[in-house]
Amino acid sequence: MHSLLLFIRKHWFVVLFLLLETGSLIMVSNSYSYHRSLSFNTVNDLTGGVFSAYSNISDYLSLKQANDSLVNENAALRDKLQSSLLITDTNFVYKDTLYRYIPAHVVSISVNHSANYIMINKGSLHGVKKEMSVVSTNGVAGIIIGVSDHYALAMSMLHHNSRISGRIKKNGLLVTIIWDTDDYHFGKILDVPSHVTLSRGDTIVTSGISMIFPEGIVIGTVEENNNNPNLDFSEGVLRFATSFKSLQNVYVIDNLLKDEQQSLLELENE
Amino acid sequence: MHLWGYVTLYPYLLFLILLRVDINKTILLLVGFTTGLTVDFFHNTMGMQAATATLLVFARPVVLNFYFKAIEFSPREKPDINKLGFLDFLKYTITLVFIHHLMLFFLEAFTLTNFVSTLQKVLINTLATTAIIMIIEMLFSRKKKA
Numbered sequence: 448m449h450s451l452l453l454f455i456r457k458h459w460f461v462v463l464f465l466l467l468e469t470g471s472l473i474m475v476s477n478s479y480s481y482h483r484s485l486s487f488n489t490v491n492d493l494t495g496g497v498f499s500a501y502s503n504i505s506d507y508l509s510l511k512q513a514n515d516s517l518v519n520e521n522a523a524l525r526d527k528l529q530s531s532l533l534i535t536d537t538n539f540v541y542k543d544t545l546y547r548y549i550p551a552h553v554v555s556i557s558v559n560h561s562a563n564y565i566m567i568n569k570g571s572l573h574g575v576k577k578e579m580s581v582v583s584t585n586g587v588a589g590i591i592i593g594v595s596d597h598y599a600l601a602m603s604m605l606h607h608n609s610r611i612s613g614r615i616k617k618n619g620l621l622v623t624i625i626w627d628t629d630d631y632h633f634g635k636i637l638d639v640p641s642h643v644t645l646s647r648g649d650t651i652v653t654s655g656i657s658m659i660f661p662e663g664i665v666i667g668t669v670e671e672n673n674n675n676p677n678l679d680f681s682e683g684v685l686r687f688a689t690s691f692k693s694l695q696n697v698y699v700i701d702n703l704l705k706d707e708q709q710s711l712l713e714l715e716n717e
Numbered sequence: 718m719h720l721w722g723y724v725t726l727y728p729y730l731l732f733l734i735l736l737r738v739d740i741n742k743t744i745l746l747l748v749g750f751t752t753g754l755t756v757d758f759f760h761n762t763m764g765m766q767a768a769t770a771t772l773l774v775f776a777r778p779v780v781l782n783f784y785f786k787a788i789e790f791s792p793r794e795k796p797d798i799n800k801l802g803f804l805d806f807l808k809y810t811i812t813l814v815f816i817h818h819l820m821l822f823f824l825e826a827f828t829l830t831n832f833v834s835t836l837q838k839v840l841i842n843t844l845a846t847t848a849i850i851m852i853i854e855m856l857f858s859r860k861k862k863a
Contacts, residue, residue: 460742464775467750471771474764475824494759557760559725561825564761600761629834 495598498555498566506552506695513695520584546661547701549574551581554598558631558691563605565589567697570597578659580700586665586688587611587653588697599699604666605631605691613666614654618643621654624666624685631691633670636683645672645683658708661700724845727766727817729756731850733774734813735797738781738790749774765824773817780812797858810850815843 455462506513551567569575571594581588581601589601589609602609604626611624613636623637639645649669655662671684702708733749753770757763781796784805790796798806822839 460746460775463743463746464771467746467771468768468775471750471753471764471768475768477763497759560762562762566761629838 491595492597495554495566495568495570495595499568502552502554509693509695512693516584517696547574547703549699549701551575551599551697551699553694553697556603556691556694558603558605559629561607561629563603563631563691564592565601565603565694565697567599567601567699568597569699570595570599572596574701575599575699576701579702580660580664581697582660582664582700583689583694583697585690586667587660588689588691588694590659591699603691604634604687604689611660611666612654612656613651615639615643615645616650616652621656622651622683624651632686634667634685634687636669636685637680639672639674639681639683641674641676641678641681644674645669647671651685658702658705661702724842726842726846726849727756728846728849728853730770730773730814730817730846731853733770733777734810734850735795735854736777737793737795739792739794742778745774745777746771765821768824769817769821772820773813776816777813780809780816784809784812798854799858806854807847807851810854811843811847814847814850815839818843818846 549569551569551573553565554568555564555566557563565581565588567575567581575591575594577591577594579591581591587604589603589606591599592602593600604611604624606626609624609626613622613624614620615622620640620643622639624634625637626634628635636645636651647669651666651669653660653662653664653666665688667685667687669683670686672681673683674681729752733752736745736748749770750767753767754764756770757766760766785796785801788801790800794800796806796809801809818839822835822842826835
């Protein structure tokens with residue numbers, strides 16, 4: 448025992464280094480898997496407040512573009528309003544009443560790491576909870592993984608662990624969307640059945656199967672089709688609909704019937 | 718700090734590079750760890766900067782000894798650009814920054830596929846961070862009147 452203590456004292460520099468290094472690597476590995484990353488603790492009013500102050504200034508510089516895209520969105524929403532009146536009949540339930548859209552402002556976003564996150568200025572006090580989906584005016588953006596009182600953190604689609612279940616709009620087949628490159632414009636489409644010809648510009652939307660994203664939200668458009676007829680499933684390249692670099696305003700989608708759906712699933716698993 | 722979507726700069730390394738040469742080794746390690754952890758907190762990288770900053774700080778005495786054994790440092794003196802001169806300081810900075818980035822990018826990738834592209838990232842980011850550190854150091858180090 449005594450000689451062990453002497454050894455530690457003699458090489459204290461290396462011992463302390465190994466302790467601290469192991470501690471940091473444990474922290475890194477704890478946030479490595481998707482499920483563990485759901486218990487993110489770095490969101491709080493301190494970091495959120497600092498990022499808010501910074502983004503107040505930088506957003507002012509891009510007010511005009513934000514304005515333009517909001518006007519366009521308003522126009523699209525007005526269109527939807529009129530068309531929904533036309534197809535409503537007594538048996539039709541308009542899907543969007545299942546979902547509540549919480550508008551939020553992006554306070555901090557990264558696009559050039561292999562694990563990118565989006566911090567927004569709405570938190571638990573505004574009704575944001577973990578595993579809610581985040582969408583932009585153009586399409587899917589991410590999933591909430593950490594919430595504090597006034598801020599929330601979302602794992603963006605630009606994350607090496609991100610897997611989103613999608614559907615090819617034109618024929619309804621299920622595919623999976625991941626991100627494994629460095630480019631924030633493009634993602635990868637997996638599990639495309641090889642008999643399907645994907646053309647450039649085909650839209651991929653969310654399938655709604657995971658209960659995280661509502662059905663039918665645009666994920667992106669096909670950029671390239673790497674069809675391999677020798678395999679059952681091929682891959683493709685997807686151009687994301689959301690422009691992550693200039694993301695300022697998002698919506699957090701609250702699935703009002705999620706608890707009900709989940710309790711039904713639990714009944715099934717018993 | 719992000720540039721053009723490809724390069725992220727870490728100028729906080731200048732703080733660790735400039736710590737005084739005769740600093741207590743325990744304090745050195747703790748300062749390195751805490752600085753890394755604070756930067757982590759704001760980058761949401763949870764532990765990554767703490768790990769690499771600790772490595773940088775651990776390598777510091779080795780690097781200083783290797784390059785500057787011949788140079789006399791008075792007590793409490795910092796290895797800044799006035800003491801070492803431009804080339805020596807560049808040599809010292811680029812070595813430490815390279816070690817830091819090497820660990821950072823490979824830890825972030827966590828895989829050896831795309832080894833070449835990770836290595837490219839390490840090199841480009843090292844050059845960029847070293848450039849910004851040199852600029853900051855040249856602008857803000859006080860020249861002692863001879």
